[in-house]
Amino acid sequence: MSSNTFNNKLLFIFMLVLPCLVGLSQGECDFKAIFNFGDSNSDTGGFYAAFPAESGPYVMTYFNKPAGRASDGRLVIDFIAQAIGIPFLSPYLQSIGSDYKHGANYATLASTVLLPNTSLFVTGISPFSLAIQFNQMKQFITKVKEAQQQETKLPSPDIFGKSLYTFYIGQNDFTSNLATIGTGGVQEFLPQVVSQIVSTIKELYNLGGRTFMVLNLAPIGCYPSFLVELPHNNSDLDEFGCMVSYNNAVVDYNKMLKESLKEARESLSDASVIYVDTYSVLLELFQHPTSHGIKYGTKACCGYGGGDYNFNPKVYCGNTKEIDGKTVTATACNDPYNYVSWDGIHATEAANKLITFAILNGSYSDPPFSFQQHCDIQPIG
Numbered sequence: 001m002s003s004n005t006f007n008n009k010l011l012f013i014f015m016l017v018l019p020c021l022v023g024l025s026q027g028e029c030d031f032k033a034i035f036n037f038g039d040s041n042s043d044t045g046g047f048y049a050a051f052p053a054e055s056g057p058y059v060m061t062y063f064n065k066p067a068g069r070a071s072d073g074r075l076v077i078d079f080i081a082q083a084i085g086i087p088f089l090s091p092y093l094q095s096i097g098s099d100y101k102h103g104a105n106y107a108t109l110a111s112t113v114l115l116p117n118t119s120l121f122v123t124g125i126s127p128f129s130l131a132i133q134f135n136q137m138k139q140f141i142t143k144v145k146e147a148q149q150q151e152t153k154l155p156s157p158d159i160f161g162k163s164l165y166t167f168y169i170g171q172n173d174f175t176s177n178l179a180t181i182g183t184g185g186v187q188e189f190l191p192q193v194v195s196q197i198v199s200t201i202k203e204l205y206n207l208g209g210r211t212f213m214v215l216n217l218a219p220i221g222c223y224p225s226f227l228v229e230l231p232h233n234n235s236d237l238d239e240f241g242c243m244v245s246y247n248n249a250v251v252d253y254n255k256m257l258k259e260s261l262k263e264a265r266e267s268l269s270d271a272s273v274i275y276v277d278t279y280s281v282l283l284e285l286f287q288h289p290t291s292h293g294i295k296y297g298t299k300a301c302c303g304y305g306g307g308d309y310n311f312n313p314k315v316y317c318g319n320t321k322e323i324d325g326k327t328v329t330a331t332a333c334n335d336p337y338n339y340v341s342w343d344g345i346h347a348t349e350a351a352n353k354l355i356t357f358a359i360l361n362g363s364y365s366d367p368p369f370s371f372q373q374h375c376d377i378q379p380i381g
Contacts, residue, residue: 027376029084031164031211033155036089037133037200038107038168040070040346042077046091047109047126056318057302057332061349070109072301072336073349077105077166079356082380083371092136099153103163104140106133112172113193125176130169134200141207160208167197167214174253175220179230183249190253194260205268213274214261216254221247222286224300224309225344240287241298254279258366277364281355285340292354300344304330309344317343356380
């Protein structure tokens with residue numbers, strides 16, 4: 001697909017969905033809840049509930065207080081919840097102030113699909129892998145059934161067949177050892193990653209789930225953090241400054257995921273198993289940010305070092321460290337709405353909103369899946 005065609009398509013999606021996002025009253029939706037499985041791209045506070053250490057300028061755009069999100073504001077999962085008229089998802093791991101009547105979020109920062117073979121305090125990988133998140137979901141279902149005659153902040157037991165199950169996970173499986181083993185080493189175990197996702201969907205189906213939405217992996221070759229940290233030379237960069245070989249490896253994974261989800265769809269005849277191509281949307285934003293009202297593609301808003309990427313792996317967003325004998329702080333820009341990348345690793349609220357427009361329309365889904373056919377779409381401004 002040419003750049004101009006893609007630009008026109010994304011603009012058309014925006015114009016088509018926008019009237020549905022500005023001023024509708026509370027409406028009905030086929031989905032009464034969302035249950036989300038993921039990593040930092042969709043974590044709404046689970047990691048920091050388990051390991052309290054939140055700091056820095058995160059969520060400065062929307063929440064203006066600690067909200068456990070790796071962005072300047074709302075995530076894609078937040079926008080989807082708003083669009084279908086339910087509250088932001090409470091993290092499963094957060095015991096204080098949570099309300100689970102409309103679902104739960106099992107995602108945690110740094111989670112993987114596969115069980116980690118190392119410790120959080122050694123490599124930074126979360127212990128809450130997809131298998132653990134699924135076990136938490138099973139426990140949640142058990143507790144809901146046990147409490148059905150009581151006044152609680154839990155949903156009714158019949159909600160699980162009326163819910164949307166979302167997956168936004170796999171990036172850490174792909175990237176955690178990428179610098180040392182390369183794309184060839186990573187690709188050896190990616191079939192296991194896909195298999196685990198499909199297996200989890202089938203187990204959720206057996207528990208009553210019927211609508212599953214899986215977001216594919218992003219073009220990591222355009223991420224400021226990986227452009228700084230992963231080995232490459234100038235010949236590996238495309239005309240937009242993204243690393244071709246790493247993006248190609250992601251494309252291979254996404255093809256495998258798409259095909260496996262198609263096979264799962266055929267075996268679960270009364271279920272909707274939806275593959276969402278967020279890769280293409282993000283790639284367009286990184287390569288042509290100004291076409292979508294954004295100034296900077298492969299440069300982080302919150303970071304240290306300036307230059308093309310404004311990212312230094314020695315001092316992450318919001319942190320203060322001593323580098324070369326000098327105390328430095330990775331600070332946030334004043335205009336995150338002009339950036340695709342928030343901190344070199346995660347998307348800004350502005351980018352997340354554009355991704356959500358594409359998801360709601362359904363044009364980047366396989367098979368095509370329009371939320372407007374299932375819900376009265378609510379404002380997400």
